[in-house]
Amino acid sequence: MSQVYGRVALIGLGLIASSMFWAIKRSGIAGEVTGYARTEATRDTARRIGLCDRVCDSAAEAAKGADLVVLCVPVGAMGVVAAEIAPVLRPGATLSDVGSVKRAVIDAVGPHVPQGVHFIPAHPLAGTEHSGPESGFSGLFDNRWCLLVPDEGTDAEAVERLRTFWEGLGANVDTMEADHHDLVLAVTSHAPHLIAYTMVGVADDLGRVTDSEVIKYSAAGFRDFTRIAASDPTMWRDVFLTNKDATLEILGRFTEELFALQRAIRTGDGAHLHDYFTRTREIRRGIIEAGQDTDAPDFGRVVRDAEPDKA
Numbered sequence: 001m002s003q004v005y006g007r008v009a010l011i012g013l014g015l016i017a018s019s020m021f022w023a024i025k026r027s028g029i030a031g032e033v034t035g036y037a038r039t040e041a042t043r044d045t046a047r048r049i050g051l052c053d054r055v056c057d058s059a060a061e062a063a064k065g066a067d068l069v070v071l072c073v074p075v076g077a078m079g080v081v082a083a084e085i086a087p088v089l090r091p092g093a094t095l096s097d098v099g100s101v102k103r104a105v106i107d108a109v110g111p112h113v114p115q116g117v118h119f120i121p122a123h124p125l126a127g128t129e130h131s132g133p134e135s136g137f138s139g140l141f142d143n144r145w146c147l148l149v150p151d152e153g154t155d156a157e158a159v160e161r162l163r164t165f166w167e168g169l170g171a172n173v174d175t176m177e178a179d180h181h182d183l184v185l186a187v188t189s190h191a192p193h194l195i196a197y198t199m200v201g202v203a204d205d206l207g208r209v210t211d212s213e214v215i216k217y218s219a220a221g222f223r224d225f226t227r228i229a230a231s232d233p234t235m236w237r238d239v240f241l242t243n244k245d246a247t248l249e250i251l252g253r254f255t256e257e258l259f260a261l262q263r264a265i266r267t268g269d270g271a272h273l274h275d276y277f278t279r280t281r282e283i284r285r286g287i288i289e290a291g292q293d294t295d296a297p298d299f300g301r302v303v304r305d306a307e308p309d310k311a
């Protein structure tokens with residue numbers, strides 16, 4: 001694959017940046033990759049595992065002279081990091097990010113972008129519940145969507161280059177307007193995470209009462225909630241603080257639906273419950289048909305019952 005950027009700088013070296021690095025190396029879509037993380041511990045880990053061709057001791061040093069700089073830090077830290085690297089960005093370079101919320105990142109980063117630098121926010125819709133420099137893998141973005149959120153006046157050629165870059169990392173690429181992105185993600189990701197956090201919290205309270213039976217006999221539904229609720233606390237705190245309106249809008253609708261189902265249970269309205277679950281089952285089928293998940297039972301987990309320690 002031919003290179004679309006000579007040098008890429010990754011600022012923040014967690015799950016997303018490390019996956020980007022391994023995917024860049026797998027594809028050869030870019031030349032040298034520099035990296036920076038806030039703590040010495042993360043920079044040391046990155047050096048030890050060969051994450052980035054060069055790990056720098058400041059964000060500015062990593063970003064200096066890069067053709068593409070990608071901010072891979074929590075949403076709440078984007079503005080501070082952008083201010084730090086702005087003076088070293090070269091004219092013609094592209095500045096992007098991978099933040100899960102787009103309007104807040106545009107508001108925080110936009111004012112720092114120097115004249116002549118192409119600012120193209122982005123969001124790869126791929127992740128796991130793991131975080132940190134050792135959690136990344138080259139296939140994370142394969143067949144996942146990456147949404148680019150360019151402003152109307154953004155240089156079309158710069159947008160096309162970024163699109164080619166993400167396609168090289170394995171992603172399907174689309175463009176979207178920032179506020180629409182935030183609403184869509186509130187439905188598909190942010191509100192579901194909050195619900196999972198809540199359910200695990202409720203079960204934990206109950207677990208104390210029932211001497212941890214909730215954990216011991218944890219079934220598929222609850223286990224899946226615990227996986228989602230194990231996601232990085234800093235990242236998710238920032239998502240909710242910065243995508244406040246859209247998340248609250250969706251949670252309001254969620255609460256109304258929950259009350260309706262609660263009433264159906266109370267009044268014994270089986271038809272309502274059956275119709276509702278039939279509709280939601282169709283959505284699952286649609287996701288599988290779109291290639292965004294497999295239809296393997298239990299989310300494709302290996303059956304563990306046969307393992308000796310579980311006997």
Ligand code: NAP
Pocket residue numbers: 011012013014015016017036037038039040042043072073074075077081098099100101123124125126127128129130131132133232235
């Ligand atoms: P992560 O694994 O927790 O890594 C975050 C990185 O950012 C670490 O290298 C950390 O450095 C650095 N960092 C944290 N706070 C910082 C600060 N105040 N200033 C400078 N650097 C800081 O996170 P991630 O999962 O890769 O997420 C990164 C971004 O991608 C977030 O904006 C998130 O919303 C977005 N995103 C995440 C997912 C997902 O599922 N995880 C999916 C799509 C998009 P230290 O290790 O040195 O503290």
